[in-house]
Amino acid sequence: MTDINVSSTIAVLGLGAMGAAIARAAAAGGHRVVAWNRTPRSLEEFGLDGAGVIELAESPMVSVDDADMIVVCVRNHDASRAVLDQIGSTLSGRVVVNVSTGTPAETVASAEHAAQLGVRYVTGAVMVPTPMVGTEQSFVIYAGSPTDIADAELLFDAMQGTSDVVGDDHAVPPALDLAMLDIYFAGMYAHLHATALANVHGIEPTRFLPYARGIVETLGASLPGLTTAVEKRSYDSGEARLDMCLSFLEHIVATSREAAIDPGLAEVVRSASASALTSWPGSTDWDVVGEEFLASP
Known part of the structure; x- marks a missing residue:
């Protein structure tokens, strides 16, 4: 695992229950978090006040501006592809980890969509309830190319627990x-x-x-x-x-x-x-x- 670097910035796009848990875990791990949610609310309303260095951005573009890596956790893969369409042109050299829930066919389609945008892309599936995210009981399955997986270790550190890398077939995690x-x-x-x-x-x-x-x-x-x-x-x-x-x-x-x-x-x-x-x-x-x-x- 990589050493925690307080200067690392992780963008979290989507602050539903799971997205908020990921943001909280990343902040607790010493990372700066810049988060965006389609429906604006305060950090307190998201349950993120006092969770660490977490900033709210007014748009996906602003949230990823200087992020070292990006996590997408929205309602479904239609929504995640729409988000990628907005930010794809700004992601050169950075990795997007999409943990939005979907079917195997949907996740493969999203990976293909990301490739068309030139986005480095990892599929993730969080296998535990939100209270376990960021603890030793956390368990997340990932798929992607070896180089993209290596650069996603910032998230692995933040999530703690088990990071199960299953290869490069994006259908396998879902x-x-x-x-x-x-x-x-x-x-x-x-x-x-x-x-x-x-x-x-x-x-x-x-x-x-x-x-x-x-x-x-x-x-x-x-x-x-x-x-x-x-x-x-x-x-x-x-x-x-x-x-x-x-x-x-x-x-x-x-x-x-x-x-x-x-x-x-x-x-x-x-x-x-x-x-x-x-x-x-x-x-x-x-x-x-x-x-x-x-x-x-």
Whole structure:
């Protein structure tokens, strides 16, 4: 990592919750921060008063005027491309790190757009909630050319935690981001559903929580086996039969309906399992339900 240099200036374009957290982390790391937001507010309104050397600029052009590097954190990639159109002509030799949320296709399009403008460009995906930005728990995934990544280390230092550089394919950071969030939101939804199901039967949420944590640990231990099954497309370990798992799912769905609770994800998984059983023997590992995705174009 590079040594913190108090004379370094980082421009942060976009002061939503994540942009403000990045600005705060950069200032706390000893950098001068010049920030811009489409909707003008005061440092106090952004929660940035007393956070270090942070100045507000009236336009993107002013914010990047003497910046050593630029961070773009706006609502989406349509907005980030519009920002780059405004500042692209002023960015010779400097790196832009775009951490705006988007799909893999959108981030690739933004990288191509930046290249057309002659902008040195890095894609980033922040994988933690805003309170963890600038702490050892921070985790950000980056993609870009080796030279551009090297010059983005000012931001790596400021963000702290883990800076995971995954190569130069700009589709990879958002693909990893969205894939991880796929698990995260499904898990949270399943926990809320399960908590409600237990509560109907007199099991209070706090009493259920240790059981929920236990099954999450079991799930974590199951992931390597699922990964191996997907990689080899082999479903013959005999550990979790498709027909047995379908029976469990039928009971979850039935119990939910008896309690007047929408079966939710359990119904989706039950249907996928029943569909797999029309093509595979009941003794096949339940993991075979993943073939539905592997067979998709």
